[in-house]
Amino acid sequence: MTVDVHAHTSYSDGSGIPLMVDAAEAAGLDAVGFADHCSLSEAWRDERLLWNRNFDRTHERRREALAIAADRTDLTLYDAVEMDYEPELEPAIGAFLADADFDYAVGSVHYVAGRQVFPFESFDDASGAERRAFVDDYYDAVVALVESELFDVLAHADLVENHPALRGLTTDAHRERVAVACANSRTVPEINAGRAGDRGEFDLFHPTEPFVDAFRDRGVRFVVGTDSHDPEDFADRVPRLERYLDETGVEPLPVDALLGDSPRAAE
Ligand SMILES: [Zn+2]
Numbered sequence: 001m002t003v004d005v006h007a008h009t010s011y012s013d014g015s016g017i018p019l020m021v022d023a024a025e026a027a028g029l030d031a032v033g034f035a036d037h038c039s040l041s042e043a044w045r046d047e048r049l050l051w052n053r054n055f056d057r058t059h060e061r062r063r064e065a066l067a068i069a070a071d072r073t074d075l076t077l078y079d080a081v082e083m084d085y086e087p088e089l090e091p092a093i094g095a096f097l098a099d100a101d102f103d104y105a106v107g108s109v110h111y112v113a114g115r116q117v118f119p120f121e122s123f124d125d126a127s128g129a130e131r132r133a134f135v136d137d138y139y140d141a142v143v144a145l146v147e148s149e150l151f152d153v154l155a156h157a158d159l160v161e162n163h164p165a166l167r168g169l170t171t172d173a174h175r176e177r178v179a180v181a182c183a184n185s186r187t188v189p190e191i192n193a194g195r196a197g198d199r200g201e202f203d204l205f206h207p208t209e210p211f212v213d214a215f216r217d218r219g220v221r222f223v224v225g226t227d228s229h230d231p232e233d234f235a236d237r238v239p240r241l242e243r244y245l246d247e248t249g250v251e252p253l254p255v256d257a258l259l260g261d262s263p264r265a266a267e
C-alpha cells in the first residue's frame, strides 16, 4: 500500500497538516489524499458554525496550505474532500464540486433524515422494525450517492455496521444493490480502516468481508483509505491495511484512475 486516499486535517476534525504529512511519510506512504469533511446541510448550519465545520468556505485556504506542505515533503499530496451526501442536496453538491475542482471527491452517508449513523446516536428506544427501516434508508442513500455520479469514491459503504444497534442488519440484498450500482458507475468503493484496531469501536474494516466479496463478484475495484484523524492513526492503520490487502488479495485501483477521465478496468 503506497497511497491513502482518505485522511483528515484541522480543516475539519483532524490534526494539523504538518503533523499529518510527517506521520504519513513515517508510515511509509508515497501519497496521501486529504479529504476533509464538508457539509452543505442547511439543517445543521448553526452547528457547523459552532463547531467550525466550514470546509465549504475554507477549502481554498487549505489548498494554499497543501501547496506549502507539498514543497516541504517528498510525499504526493492530494487535495480532496469527504462530502456529506443527501439526495436533496445533489444540485448544490454538484455546483460546489464543479466550482471547487478538487483532485477527487469522496462521498459519504453519515446521517439519514437528520439521524446520525454513528454510535453516539441512540437507537435504544427504536424497535427492530425501526432499526431495519433506518438501515434500508441508509442503503437507499448509498445507492443514490453512487447513481448521482457526483463522486469518485464511495466512503465506508457499510458504515451502519459500526453502530452497535445497527450491526448485522445489512443484508445480501443491500450489498447486492450497492455492488451493482458501483459496477455501473464511475464511483469506486473504499476499503476504510477508520474503525479498525484499538482506536475504533470495533475491529472493523469497511466494508465487511461479504460486502467486499459482493463487489469483487461484479468486478468492482477499490481504493484504500486510513481515515486518519490523528498522526498516530497512520502508524496503526497503514500496516493493518497492508496485512489486509495481503490476506485478501485485493489490489487497490491506482489513484490516477480517480484523477483523470480514464475508464476503470475491472479487476
Ligand atoms: Zn466518513
Ligand SMILES: [Zn+2]
Pocket: 006, 008, 082, 227
Ligand atoms: Zn473520513
